[in-house]
Amino acid sequence: MKYSWGSHPNIKCNELELKSSSDLKNTILDTDEFIIHGNGRSYGDSGINKTIVKSIDYNSVISFNEEEGILEAQSGILLKDILKIIVPKGWFLKVTPGSKYITLGGAIASDVHGKNHHIDGCFSESVLSFNLMLSNGRVENCKKRDELFLASCGGMGLTGVILDAKISLMKINSKNIDTISIKTNNLQETFDIFESKALYKYSVAWLDTSAQDIDIGRGLVSIGDFSTDGDLSYVPCSSKISIPSWTPSLLINKYTVKIFNFLYYNLQFKKIKKSKLSFDRFFYPLDGLNNWNNLYGKNGFIQYQFILPKEQSYKGMNEILKFIASEGLFSFLAVLKLYGEENENYLSFPLKGYSLAIDFKLSKSLYDVLKKLDKIVLKYKGRIYLSKDVRINKEDFEMNYSKINQFRNIREKYQMNKKFQSLQSKRVKI
Ligand SMILES: Cc1cc2nc3c(=O)[nH]c(=O)nc-3n(C[C@H](O)[C@H](O)[C@H](O)COP(=O)(O)OP(=O)(O)OC[C@H]3O[C@@H](n4cnc5c(N)ncnc54)[C@H](O)[C@@H]3O)c2cc1C
Structure with a gap:
């Protein structure tokens, strides 16, 4: 089994699944340390640890407001499945990376960018809010400019598990x-x-x-x-x-x-x-x-x-x-x-x-x-x-990530570093 797009490191992981928030809470409380895993489209070891929790089947659409272009979905949904719903109604993702086989949670955790960063910025610009399960099992609703929002967008799954998110879409007249x-x-x-x-x-x-x-x-x-x-x-x-x-x-x-x-x-x-x-x-x-x-x-x-x-x-x-x-x-x-x-x-x-x-x-x-x-x-x-x-x-x-200490401080403050770890986070000590 490969857990990353680059096909290495090739370790055997203990696989758990994200099925419901109450289930996840038990996993968090019962497991020493793990990393949440989307669809394994990151190339390296950011979504890998001895224990991983896979989100891919936690993938329902919660709501889609066709008039305003606002979609709310569970974090394991793939961008390809979002596109199938929104494109025929004249909407598109404000920011998309070069693969539609990534999850909504993975898009937020990497704060992915596309071919329009010079105009529209990163994926997080389109994120209105998300629910994040912390290391004690509490769920926090995170909105723009909250410290948990700033840390989790681009935070590589190290601040907790994004359960679901609400995003705003862009109007289109053509596919x-x-x-x-x-x-x-x-x-x-x-x-x-x-x-x-x-x-x-x-x-x-x-x-x-x-x-x-x-x-x-x-x-x-x-x-x-x-x-x-x-x-x-x-x-x-x-x-x-x-x-x-x-x-x-x-x-x-x-x-x-x-x-x-x-x-x-x-x-x-x-x-x-x-x-x-x-x-x-x-x-x-x-x-x-x-x-x-x-x-x-x-x-x-x-x-x-x-x-x-x-x-x-x-x-x-x-x-x-x-x-x-x-x-x-x-x-x-x-x-x-x-x-x-x-x-x-x-x-x-x-x-x-x-x-x-x-x-x-x-x-x-x-x-x-x-x-x-x-x-x-x-x-x-x-x-x-x-x-x-x-x-x-x-x-x-x-060296050139100037806000690295703010990230580390949040991890410590919420005791995230004791629970959410990947091979990558251990290597770069974040
Ligand atoms: C062909 C190809 C093209 C790509 N093009 C681009 C591009 O143009 N721009 C770009 O920015 N990236 C690009 N990527 C990289 C890809 O978009 C990111 O690596 C993305 O995060 C992968 O998402 P995933 O669902 O596969 O997550 P995974 O690879 O499984 O995990 C990635 C990270 O997200 C975290 N994560 C996953 N789900 C959650 C969750 N529910 N809550 C919290 N954290 C979570 C994981 O812990 C991990 O740290 C590309 C990848 C491929 C294969």
Whole structure:
């Protein structure tokens, strides 16, 4: 059984289930230490411990106000199931990450961001309130600006169990996105496109990490917004292809990645390509291939995601991409995004700047190389994203999370640190 998207660490967990709040209270009082687990779409060890409580079957919709666009649901519901209900009625999530197979609780606990952070911020901006079960079994209703709200949004399940949440939605007139894909020749051009198109609601870039020298940072920048064509006839894309768990990791090597990157970059012939895509294809392209993480074989992979403040972003990204190229690291997924202002939550990842997420197949030397990457990220005052992380140490993690002590104080005040622990929280000592 895999408990994280990166497929490691591969430990055996004692699995309990969240069935009802009274049941959970007993679990909390009877269990020494555990972590709540959503759908295991975080890449590292944030949802793993010897004992986990799975929320996935605690997934009912409590209410949906179609006029005002307010939905209340239990925390184990998947975003894909929310979308099935709200899209035909002309509503959408204000913020969505790159997978719809995550739970509502997981979205809040990671305070996930999407392709519109520079305009709309993190998922927590859409959260009106939630019920949180604390380490003594008491349920607290948390609203914006409460200390428990600030600590729990981005708090990685370490403040308690989010039972249910009320979120506000965004009005749409179509299930389609009008997109423009712009091919760039180097990093400067990629940054210039992001900046000149910053008024567009959604933006994201795929970078060709096989590029060398003056081509470094070239890629495809995708920008877009919901269409106004009135088409709300939503039939969810369900993928027909599944990658089996026995897939040999040899499939991913520097030659296949090079070929993939070459084709992906060059198959767009024109500088600018316009298209209309269903939101499934625009927001969740990877969901189209079931269990694509199996492509990395049984040892798995690491997604390294960091963010750099705006003033440092270009210089830092340039140095990092050159470093990756010089180390002979290869990746077919490297995603660059633009971010707006940081929010008040204690551990939310985004700050005003740019982030890069890159997948690397696990190898013996990878940890040493990533350690060197950490040093460059920290030199540019950057942060590492906990939802993707499986290896950062305490000192490096906390260096640029300036509200870390407020988080630790809350954990102590409510004795959360005695009950809610993950492998990650023990490693980074939060
Ligand atoms: C293909 C893909 C694309 C992605 N794209 C993005 C992206 O664009 N932006 C982004 O921000 N993230 C992205 N992610 C990461 C993902 O959105 C987060 O890791 C998310 O938290 C996973 O949710 P989950 O339900 O699978 O939770 P899990 O992975 O099981 O758990 C994640 C964390 O949430 C906590 N948690 C889960 N449920 C609860 C609850 N009820 N109460 C309290 N805490 C809880 C867990 O303890 C754990 O710390 C992506 C992941 C994948 C696989």
